[in-house]
Amino acid sequence: MKLEYLRLKNFKAFRQTEMRDIPNFCVLVGANGTGKSTLFHVFSFLREAMSSNIHTALVKHGGSRGFSEVRTRGCEGDIEIELKFREKSRAPLVTYALSIGEKNGKPVVTREILKYRRGSKGQPWQFLNFSHGKGYAVTNEVDDIDDEKRLNREEQSLKASDILAIKGLAQFEKFPAVVALGELIENWHVSDFHISAARPEREAGYAEHLSTEGDNLALVTEYLHNRHIDVFDTILTKLSERVPGITKVEAKPTEEGRILLRFQDGAFEDPFLARYVSDGTIKMFAYLILLYDPEPHPLLCVEEPENQFYPSLLVELAEEFRSYANRGGQVFVSTHSPDFLNAVEADEVYWIVKENGFSTIHRASEDKQIMSFMQQGDKMGHLWKEGLLQGVDPQ
Numbered sequence: 001m002k003l004e005y006l007r008l009k010n011f012k013a014f015r016q017t018e019m020r021d022i023p024n025f026c027v028l029v030g031a032n033g034t035g036k037s038t039l040f041h042v043f044s045f046l047r048e049a050m051s052s053n054i055h056t057a058l059v060k061h062g063g064s065r066g067f068s069e070v071r072t073r074g075c076e077g078d079i080e081i082e083l084k085f086r087e088k089s090r091a092p093l094v095t096y097a098l099s100i101g102e103k104n105g106k107p108v109v110t111r112e113i114l115k116y117r118r119g120s121k122g123q124p125w126q127f128l129n130f131s132h133g134k135g136y137a138v139t140n141e142v143d144d145i146d147d148e149k150r151l152n153r154e155e156q157s158l159k160a161s162d163i164l165a166i167k168g169l170a171q172f173e174k175f176p177a178v179v180a181l182g183e184l185i186e187n188w189h190v191s192d193f194h195i196s197a198a199r200p201e202r203e204a205g206y207a208e209h210l211s212t213e214g215d216n217l218a219l220v221t222e223y224l225h226n227r228h229i230d231v232f233d234t235i236l237t238k239l240s241e242r243v244p245g246i247t248k249v250e251a252k253p254t255e256e257g258r259i260l261l262r263f264q265d266g267a268f269e270d271p272f273l274a275r276y277v278s279d280g281t282i283k284m285f286a287y288l289i290l291l292y293d294p295e296p297h298p299l300l301c302v303e304e305p306e307n308q309f310y311p312s313l314l315v316e317l318a319e320e321f322r323s324y325a326n327r328g329g330q331v332f333v334s335t336h337s338p339d340f341l342n343a344v345e346a347d348e349v350y351w352i353v354k355e356n357g358f359s360t361i362h363r364a365s366e367d368k369q370i371m372s373f374m375q376q377g378d379k380m381g382h383l384w385k386e387g388l389l390q391g392v393d394p395q
Helices: 036-051 054-065 165-169 176-186 217-227 229-242 279-291 311-326 368-375 380-385
Strands: 002-011 014-019 025-029 079-086 094-103 106-116 125-131 134-138 153-157 246-253 258-265 299-303 330-335 349-355 358-363
Touching: 002 036, 025 036, 025 311, 036 054, 036 079, 036 165, 036 176, 036 299, 036 330, 054 106, 094 176, 106 165, 106 176, 125 165, 125 176, 134 165, 153 165, 165 176, 217 229, 217 246, 217 258, 217 279, 229 246, 229 279, 229 311, 279 311, 311 330, 368 380
Parallel strands: 014 358, 025 330, 025 349, 299 330
Antiparallel strands: 002 014, 002 079, 079 094, 094 106, 106 125, 125 134, 134 153, 246 258, 349 358
């Protein structure tokens, strides 16, 4: 699935902004405090709301003040999030719109709509329409339906008005359009990787995918080695190309029921435990585990991946992200590195500008001056350092 459009209203620093024609590989640049992390929070907010409810998601992202802290300061009205995505490259464009307000001091879903247009003309068909916990959803498969009147709309009531309709209805196969969106959101990965979390020994267990903080790195290593040896060998080959000397990585069970992550340097007889390996080695290995996942996340967000890496590795890292996106997992990356930016194309770059307390998003390929320089052979990182991304100071 591919996200093509995002609109935000009253979400933290974004009073009113949108992103159109979002590419498979999307790179965000901006000064500190402009809203790069906030944009990623939109995805983690929706995932949290999907797994729990709106109230919990608001508290997680706004603290005890919840709604009033997440809603743009000094602004009135609902928080609005609108997504447009396709299940496949030629599938219809699906629109999901969510509005969140307050009633009697408590957050409520004031409107939740899922719709898409079957052809190039006419009004979109609504497959879900809920307000304050009540509404309807379409229950029949629609591939062979050519008349909206043939849609079977079933009335439903949620047990609370702060629950997303897509959360409950996505559990039932009779709501196919809702199931598709639910699977998309549930499988988003917003990385919050911490090297310190990836180093310690872990209790023996089972994990197929790297967690957001990376604290199950040893377990995923063991899983890939045992179940996907071809993928694991590719990861090890890539790691040895980027970290000279590394010849082997293993997740070794102990008699105490723990898992040790060990790295073998060809210059030494005994392997090193993860806690003695450099930050850069651990992080590169974790990124390769994430990027060569046999089942890619439909959307992957990574903040400032350049930290702990030599500049010369960043071109290859950018290429790894792009390759992941081309295999089917859309990627959002934020960066402060000119070297990383030099490895990306103009249509992959957006920059965020904050003026008068509010942030807006701009696309590099829509700036005539930027495109003129790029066509003459300049690179995006150099243009950023020269201050040509208007409103964005290089950091």
